[in-house]
Amino acid sequence: MTELRQRAVREPDAPPEDKESESEIKVDGETASDSESRAEAVSLATSADDTPEVLNRALSNLSSRWKNWWVRGILTLAMIAFFFIIIYLGPMVLMIIVMCVQIKCFHEIITIGYNVYHSYDLPWFRTLSWYFLLCVNYFFYGETVTDYFFTLVQREEPLRILSKYHRFISFTLYLIGFCMFVLSLVKKHYRLQFYMFGWTHVTLLIVVTQSHLVIHNLFEGMIWFIVPISCVICNDIMAYMFGFFFGRTPLIKLSPKKTWEGFIGGFFATVVFGLLLSYVMSGYRCFVCPVEYNNDTNSFTVDCEPSDLFRLQEYNIPEVIQSVIGLTTIWMYPFQIHSIALSTFASLIGPFGGFFASGFKRAFKIKDFANTIPGHGGIMDRFDCQYLMATFVNVYIASFIRGPNPSKLIQQFLTLRPDQQLHIFNTLRSHLADKGMLTATTEDE
Amino acid sequence: MLELRHRGGCPGSGGAAAPPPREGEAAGGDHETESTSDKETDIDDRYGDLDSRTDSDIPEIPPSSDRTPEILKKALSGLSSRWKNWWIRGILTLTMISLFFLIIYMGSFMLMLLVLGIQVKCFHEIITIGYRVYRSYDLPWFRTLSWYFLLCVNYFFYGETVADYFATFVQREEQLQFLIRYHRFISFALYLAGFCMFVLSLVKKHYRLQFYMFAWTHVTLLITVTQSHLVIQNLFEGMIWFLVPISSVICNDITAYLFGFFFGRTPLIKLSPKKTWEGFIGGFFSTVVFGFIAAYMLSKYQYFVCPVEYRSDVNSFVTECEPSELFQLQSYSLPPFLKAVLRQETVSLYPFQIHSIALSTFASLIGPFGGFFASGFKRAFKIKDFANTIPGHGGIMDRFDCQYLMATFVHVYITSFIRGPNPSKVLQQLLVLQPEQQLNIYKTLKTHLIEKGILQPTLKV
Numbered sequence: 012m013t014e015l016r017q018r019a020v021r022e023p024d025a026p027p028e029d030k031e032s033e034s035e036i037k038v039d040g041e042t043a044s045d046s047e048s049r050a051e052a053v054s055l056a057t058s059a060d061d062t063p064e065v066l067n068r069a070l071s072n073l074s075s076r077w078k079n080w081w082v083r084g085i086l087t088l089a090m091i092a093f094f095f096i097i098i099y100l101g102p103m104v105l106m107i108i109v110m111c112v113q114i115k116c117f118h119e120i121i122t123i124g125y126n127v128y129h130s131y132d133l134p135w136f137r138t139l140s141w142y143f144l145l146c147v148n149y150f151f152y153g154e155t156v157t158d159y160f161f162t163l164v165q166r167e168e169p170l171r172i173l174s175k176y177h178r179f180i181s182f183t184l185y186l187i188g189f190c191m192f193v194l195s196l197v198k199k200h201y202r203l204q205f206y207m208f209g210w211t212h213v214t215l216l217i218v219v220t221q222s223h224l225v226i227h228n229l230f231e232g233m234i235w236f237i238v239p240i241s242c243v244i245c246n247d248i249m250a251y252m253f254g255f256f257f258g259r260t261p262l263i264k265l266s267p268k269k270t271w272e273g274f275i276g277g278f279f280a281t282v283v284f285g286l287l288l289s290y291v292m293s294g295y296r297c298f299v300c301p302v303e304y305n306n307d308t309n310s311f312t313v314d315c316e317p318s319d320l321f322r323l324q325e326y327n328i329p330e331v332i333q334s335v336i337g338l339t340t341i342w343m344y345p346f347q348i349h350s351i352a353l354s355t356f357a358s359l360i361g362p363f364g365g366f367f368a369s370g371f372k373r374a375f376k377i378k379d380f381a382n383t384i385p386g387h388g389g390i391m392d393r394f395d396c397q398y399l400m401a402t403f404v405n406v407y408i409a410s411f412i413r414g415p416n417p418s419k420l421i422q423q424f425l426t427l428r429p430d431q432q433l434h435i436f437n438t439l440r441s442h443l444a445d446k447g448m449l450t451a452t453t454e455d456e
Numbered sequence: 457m458l459e460l461r462h463r464g465g466c467p468g469s470g471g472a473a474a475p476p477p478r479e480g481e482a483a484g485g486d487h488e489t490e491s492t493s494d495k496e497t498d499i500d501d502r503y504g505d506l507d508s509r510t511d512s513d514i515p516e517i518p519p520s521s522d523r524t525p526e527i528l529k530k531a532l533s534g535l536s537s538r539w540k541n542w543w544i545r546g547i548l549t550l551t552m553i554s555l556f557f558l559i560i561y562m563g564s565f566m567l568m569l570l571v572l573g574i575q576v577k578c579f580h581e582i583i584t585i586g587y588r589v590y591r592s593y594d595l596p597w598f599r600t601l602s603w604y605f606l607l608c609v610n611y612f613f614y615g616e617t618v619a620d621y622f623a624t625f626v627q628r629e630e631q632l633q634f635l636i637r638y639h640r641f642i643s644f645a646l647y648l649a650g651f652c653m654f655v656l657s658l659v660k661k662h663y664r665l666q667f668y669m670f671a672w673t674h675v676t677l678l679i680t681v682t683q684s685h686l687v688i689q690n691l692f693e694g695m696i697w698f699l700v701p702i703s704s705v706i707c708n709d710i711t712a713y714l715f716g717f718f719f720g721r722t723p724l725i726k727l728s729p730k731k732t733w734e735g736f737i738g739g740f741f742s743t744v745v746f747g748f749i750a751a752y753m754l755s756k757y758q759y760f761v762c763p764v765e766y767r768s769d770v771n772s773f774v775t776e777c778e779p780s781e782l783f784q785l786q787s788y789s790l791p792p793f794l795k796a797v798l799r800q801e802t803v804s805l806y807p808f809q810i811h812s813i814a815l816s817t818f819a820s821l822i823g824p825f826g827g828f829f830a831s832g833f834k835r836a837f838k839i840k841d842f843a844n845t846i847p848g849h850g851g852i853m854d855r856f857d858c859q860y861l862m863a864t865f866v867h868v869y870i871t872s873f874i875r876g877p878n879p880s881k882v883l884q885q886l887l888v889l890q891p892e893q894q895l896n897i898y899k900t901l902k903t904h905l906i907e908k909g910i911l912q913p914t915l916k917v
Contacts, residue, residue, distance in 0.1 A: 196832045201835045205837075433911065
């Protein structure tokens with residue numbers, strides 16, 4: 012979240028600095044918000060400044076406050092430009108980027124755990140954490156791949172066996188990790204090891220499930236990936252701007268720099284931004300169509316007939332706005348209505364993800380999750396508000412937009428026993444007959 | 457697990473019996489004698505130290521009241537304390553097994569309630585340990601939030617199960633249909649409300665504690681609630697899939713203990729010093745034999761073998777069906793060396809018995825790791841037992857720690873090797889689709905079924 016951080020001295024959270032983290036923990040009676048005084052009090056001999064030399068030299072004339080502001084601004088623009096490039100490169104690259112972000116977030120959080128518990132030298136534990144990450148990813152990617160790459164998987168014999176017994180294989184892999192953990196328990200370190208085990212699992216729950224839900228959303232159509240993420244970013248930036256110019260009433264004790272004016276201003280700005288963005292994007296097929304894997308060309312394609320959601324429709328404007336705008340009807344994409352829901356969530360509930368991360372950082376007395384991005388902190392710092400967004404979008408799509416995947420249903424149907432298949436077929440037939448969908452002609456086919 | 461515990465006076469950690477801070481002071485050797493709320497210094501710092509200290513510095517959670525019923529005490533007052541404990545354990549074991557049989561007799565619905573009851577109690581036990589470890593009994597909101605999260609996750613899982621199995625019942629009622637259709641959204645909204653309440657309840661100086669309890673709650677939910685729902689799904693597949701695994705684990709416990717008692721010599725693992733290799737291997741073989749026999753006996757009865765279904769006409773659960781191939785006797789030709797021993801060419805077995813070998817093997821080889829995990833956990837947090845619910849045995853969690861992985865294994869086994877996806881779930885999803893999609897699927901299915909000869913082409917509505 013965009014808090015106005017005063018960084019006179021760049022305080023690193025570089026993991027191997029065990030000494031520094033010890034001193035952080037031992038300081039009495041302080042919370043992480045007293046950044047300035049603590050920065051002075053804790054003498055950090057080695058403070059690795061990650062800002063590239065280029066930027067340092069270019070901004071060497073300005074005062075330190077403005078320099079930080081510029082560094083943040085430039086990095087923000089760099090990240091947004093990077094985002095656009097990735098979108099341009101297509102779904103495959105997006106998936107890889109999501110995967111990398113996930114791994115980096117996992118690494119950051121686990122490293123914090125190591126620092127907190129001074130458990131960097133625990134036997135086996137680094138290996139086990141990465142092993143569990145691999146297992147859970149294998150499980151989730153297997154489930155996704157089986158769904159979307161169904162025909163490809165059925166063709167290749169080894170892949171077919173892997174997908175048929177996928178759950179069993181994943182469970183076995185996880186079990187191996189579990190047994191290794193039990194066998195690695197060392198006297199006098201039990202508590203630490205259990206803590207790290209719990210820490211790893213909660214991190215997996217947070218980071219890995221989110222990233223896979225993001226990929227599910229992506230497959231639904233790139234617009235379902237881009238609009239939510241952009242809304243969260245926009246809310247960040249807008250809330251910061253509104254807070255900067257009009258901020259007066261504090262919002263929550265947890266993040267003292269947040270203000271109600273920023274919160275509400277950010278909300279309205281994000282809703283408007285979401286409406287505009289979805290209007291612009293709904294016109295392009297490459298954003299709107301579900302991502303499909305084409306067997307012939309062996310690549311991802313986004314080509315389809317846009318669904319009803321992405322076709323312009325006329326809506327009657329309610330009385331109160333009619334007088335303001337002077338139009339009786341307006342042409343909108345139905346998706347824009349949904350985008351209002353998404354933007355609302357991004358601005359009202361998204362910040363709670365940020366407060367959660369702030370509370371977490373205070374609890375463990377860290378300034379940032381890591382020091383990956385100069386001026387911003389770690390990857391996790393940028394993605395803390397996205398935390399709940401991916402889950403929300405996924406649940407939203409599943410509940411309101413589309414039902415279950417028909418091809419997946421057929422695939423499941425084909426694995427049932429013949430008597431079960433017959434039972435389902437008959438039930439479906441009576442259901443359709445009740446609805447009057449079955450006519451004599453369809454029966455003859 | 458059945459460790460030979462030396463219990464002079466049945467010590468054990470009590471349930472939420474006495475307020476933790478007083479007990480902490482009474483334990484002695486604990487320099488943190490102040491209660492959490494009225495110190496100026498940052499509570500988080502104290503726990504920062506707590507985290508980084510090695511286990512030996514952590515004070516023990518003191519034992520609490522002895523819950524053995526008076527009647528047992530009187531009956532056994534003559535014997536020495538070691539034999540008295542042995543008798544108490546034995547009697548309670550028999551009591552639990554009889555209770556188990558009674559509930560099986562009463563049917564699947566009672567079993568589901570029992571599973572739910574056990575889940576809630578296990579959750580309560582583990583959360584109470586968390587409170588005591590972190591002295592966080594007085595944290596604002598936290599007890600409410602933990603139970604609220606338990607409710608949410610249970611609502612989510614039961615909604616998924618109920619929707620599958622009660623499809624016909626649900627289709628009738630309008631409000632239920634609404635709840636089912638938007639089930640995920642409603643569950644997510646409920647969870648979010650809990651999450652936001654947690655964030656709003658964060659209090660200065662208690663952040664770390666609150667995050668710990670949050671994580672503790674979630675890991676506990678992951679462990680206990682998912683397991684219990686997998687148990688219920690196994691139950692719906694057929695009561696035999698519920699009974700044979702659980703009995704195999706119990707049998708492994710008991711026979712490993714007996715083998716260890718009589719023949720035990722070589723220690724198995726440093727974590728549980730009373731376990732021996734002789735007990736482990738002896739338990740393995742006896743459990744496989746036991747599972748084999750139990751599977752043979754139970755496979756005969758429709759009551760155990762048929763999937764549990766909800767019949768809307770009688771408004772109850774029925775287990776009536778044509779037993780699948782798995783539960784029909786088949787002839788297997790014996791391998792040569794067994795032929796010589798048994799002097800028979802073939803043997804009639806239920807195919808399910810072959811599967812029971814796999815289940816028993818898992819129960820005896822991997823199940824104990826669940827027990828070692830729980831032992832390690834108890835050592836890590838210096839508790840003797842999870843709670844003191846069952847005299848002589850400890851808490852409910854103590855009895856169920858080896859079952860921990862079994863339910864997941866059985867569920868994964870069933871979905872991978874026995875049956876495909878759940879037919880009622882497929883049906884339910886079909887009924888949710890758009891009519892045009894349903895029609896398309898209908899045509900595809902019809903073609904497929906006719907090709908396979910399952911459906912006669914001349915059949916008309």
